[in-house]
Amino acid sequence: MKKFMSLITFVIAFTIIAAGCTNKGASNESTGDGKVSLSLFLTMSNEGEKKAIENVVAKFEEENPEINIELNLPGGGYEDMLRVKMAANDMPDLFDTHGWSQLRYGEYVADQKDMDWVQHLDPALDQILKDDSGKVYAFPINQAKDGISYNVNVLEKYGVKPPKTIDEFITALETIKEKSKGDVTPLWIPGGDNWTIGQIFDELATPLVITDEKNSYGDELKDGSFDWSKYTPLAEKIKEMQEKGLINEDVLTAKIQQATELIAQDKIAFTFVAGSLGPDATELNPEVKVGTMPVPAFHEGDKQSWIGGERYTIAISKNTKHPEEARAFIDFISQPENLKIMAEGTSAPDALTNVDAENYFSEYYKQYEDVMVEPYFDRVYLPSGMWDVMATTGQELLADTLTPEQLSGKMGEEYTRLRNQ
Incomplete structure (x- = not known):
């Protein structure tokens, strides 16, 4: 019996070692x-x-x-x-x-x-x-030119033009909610994939604290002296949209894979989902048309921006x-x-100069060709690891477990901790 058990032990050990050797590299x-x-x-x-x-x-x-x-x-x-x-x-x-x-x-x-x-x-x-x-x-x-995707037909139906400022954006969302009688989600966020919430905060942080001359804090963000209370207005705007019923009720469970079918059914007006959303939706419904626009300006007198890089x-x-x-x-x-x-x-x-490729959104990139492309906020101004913080704090804000002020406070704490690592 002992010999039999020893043999079994040897076989198991050999199998594990062999499997480890097979998998490694x-x-x-x-x-x-x-x-x-x-x-x-x-x-x-x-x-x-x-x-x-x-x-x-x-x-x-x-x-x-x-x-x-x-x-x-x-x-x-x-x-x-x-x-x-x-x-x-x-x-x-x-x-x-x-x-x-x-x-x-x-x-x-x-x-x-x-x-x-x-x-x-x-x-x-x-x-x-x-x-x-x-x-x-x-x-x-x-290369990326990130902004906001929108349903062209929905905006035309309800007389809404692509907004240029954050206040115009909220007004557009309110108009769509009112005129569609709730049949269309004004701003759809697939927060079940929380990185999509981080994406929104990352894009909108640039017009909030970088591009406007009177509200530009890039140097402070780089040297560690930034006052994170200046980040609070972004969380306040997001929370305002949610409290006004302008964001999908299932924001914390919705998944990005749902975007294509919903926008193809004209159930979404605006979304930060990008990539192949347009052609994928048009394949499902040839009548739908998806546009793209730069992110809106946050401060009076500032201009819109594309958010990009590779x-x-x-x-x-x-x-x-x-x-x-x-x-x-x-x-x-x-x-x-x-x-x-x-x-x-x-x-x-x-991204190469010897390629001249047309794509689904080419007409919009040409329409906004004079709009500056700003680098992703976190890649330039935040220490590694802050993307996850943006995503989780944004998720907690939408779950009512953080107030806008608490969100900014937590961002500041993590920013300092990660800078000092």
């Missing part, structure tokens, strides 16, 4: 059929975006049968997964830096400065993707066992015909 190993396997992690979440990258990956694998791409699109779980991988120093071969190419992921990425695509990089992205030494941290699939990127892990194959994939996706697929699928402007 699996994304960097060759497959059983002799192919090289590369792991690719991206933050894309909308259906159109997923289809676009899947099409490009399929094209690459067809033309490069010796390379297999393991595509991973974990959506809202992306950051948590990458944090675990950073802690274990076991990064994917290829991964999206989603705006943190230098500050968060810089030590994990290989330099791409000698790749062909770099000579065509839009100069607007130089400070984001390059450092003073000339290192290039990631390849930009496209949208999706691909960095190469400095520890990948297959750097040449990884570079081959980036060479492939950086070709104009493939970037056009991505621009159309993501409904975002291309």
Whole structure:
């Protein structure tokens, strides 16, 4: 019996060890059929975006049968997964830096400065993707011009023009609620994915405390002396919208996947959901039309802003066992015909000067071409980790567990703590 149990123990131990050896660094190993396997992690979440990258990956694998791409699109779980991988120093071969190419992921990425695509990089992205030494941290699939998406037909039906200020925005929401008799949600927020709440606060913080000359506190945010009570008006405006019934009642449970069907049914007027929302909704209902506009100004006399930088990127892990194959994939996706697929699928402007791709929102980008693109607030002015704080405090505000003043206080506390780490 003891011999039998010893044998069982040995088999179990061997199995665990073997499984551990198999899994460790699996994304960097060759497959059983002799192919090289590369792991690719991206933050894309909308259906159109997923289809676009899947099409490009399929094209690459067809033309490069010796390379297999393991595509991973974990959506809202992306950051948590990458944090675990950073802690274990076991990064994917290829991964999206989603705006943190230098500050968060810089030590994990290989330099791409000698790749062909770099000579065509839009100069607007130089400070984001390059450092003073000339290192290039990631390849930009496209670039972002974030604002607010809206249902063109709904606005026309109720006589509402795209607002230019935050007060005009609230008036527009009130008009839609009144005239639609509650049939249309004025502002729809998928807060069940709390990063979408963080996105709203991140976009609106820029016109609140950066772009207006009399209310510009960028230096104070950078040196740590910012008075966080100046952030309170943003939380007050969001809370005002909720208390007036201008935000969906299920804001804390609604999921981003619902956006496409709801806007296709003309049930949404405005939303901060972007990406492939327009083409995805139009595919469901050819009569619907989704527009996009810059974020409204907060202070009298200020102008609207696009909020942007790179949208999706691909960095190469400095520890990948297959750097040449990884570079081959980036060479492939950086070709104009493939970037056009991505621009159309993501409904975002291309990031290279040798690509002239039309996408679903092109007419709106041209309409607002004189509007300045401001960098994402958290990437320039906040320490790493504050995005999560913006998301959770915003969620607590909408759940009535934080007042606007308490929200600003908590933001200030976490800002100080994270700066001192």
